[in-house]
């Protein structure tokens with residue numbers, strides 16, 4: 037598929053990379069770029085040769101938020117009916133997505149990174165929810181996922197006080213997984229994605245699915261859900277292979293079935 041605002045590639049076998057490519061606007065998010073991002077990630081999700089995806093921007097900006105110039109003339113009704121506000125496609129992907137974040141991850145950019153399953157950051161990454169400075173509020177998880185990730189007090193300060201977190205602060209607050217120099221963060225994200233792509237893929241999906249449920253269900257419901265996925269794993273050929281390989285002291289040969 038031909039894209040205008042993103043680039044896609046397979047940097048190493050098993051890994052699908054989607055790169056936001058709207059440098060003149062610091063990768064500001066509008067309907068077109070979010071549509072292209074979701075289309076590309078869904079295409080990788082359907083591709084049996086791909087086991088994990090990486091979503092990245094440029095070294096200067098992952099994304100500086102929703103496109104303020106486009107939103108400046110939009111009415112409430114237009115915003116309510118615009119495809120742009122439906123980011124549920126990102127949450128429905130079955131394979132893991134790692135956000136590789138450098139530079140600005142503000143507003144919708146921070147929210148898009150948080151909607152991914154993990155965040156690998158460069159030392160220059162800055163995370164914030166500055167919507168209040170333009171008279172609105174976060175609309176894609178900046179009051180919900182951020183609060184679950186960093187806690188109420190810090191989320192309040194970020195969203196009410198327009199406080200940006202540095203990469204190291206985000207690491208300390210539990211928002212990001214790893215921080216690397218700007219020269220290597222993307223390669224490190226790809227390495228992590230390749231490692232996950234080399235795991236038995238049915239188990240990868242079952243684990244991602246169960247961990248994401250931890251944010252939505254009670255502990256009792258979550259434990260029941262996990263047990264259901266645990267039983268499903270026992271129905272896979274990879275369970276037989278993995279355990280047989282352990283007993284025979286040899287590396288497993290995954291079939292992803």
Ligand code: CO8
Pocket residue numbers: 060061062064065100101102103104105106120121122123140142143144145147166167170173174175176
């Ligand atoms: N929207 C549109 N254009 C932008 C945006 C943006 N969010 N951010 C930067 N740009 C443009 C600038 O207008 C500028 O373009 P031009 O050269 O044509 O004037 C170009 O990108 C470069 O930007 P700057 O010159 O401002 O670069 P600086 O390095 O001086 O500053 C900043 C970088 C600090 C990131 C600054 O650009 C900035 O503050 N940007 C806006 C950040 C912001 O407020 N983001 C939140 C937007 S609201 C939002 O995200 C709501 C999300 C809701 C999602 C709901 C979905 C369901």
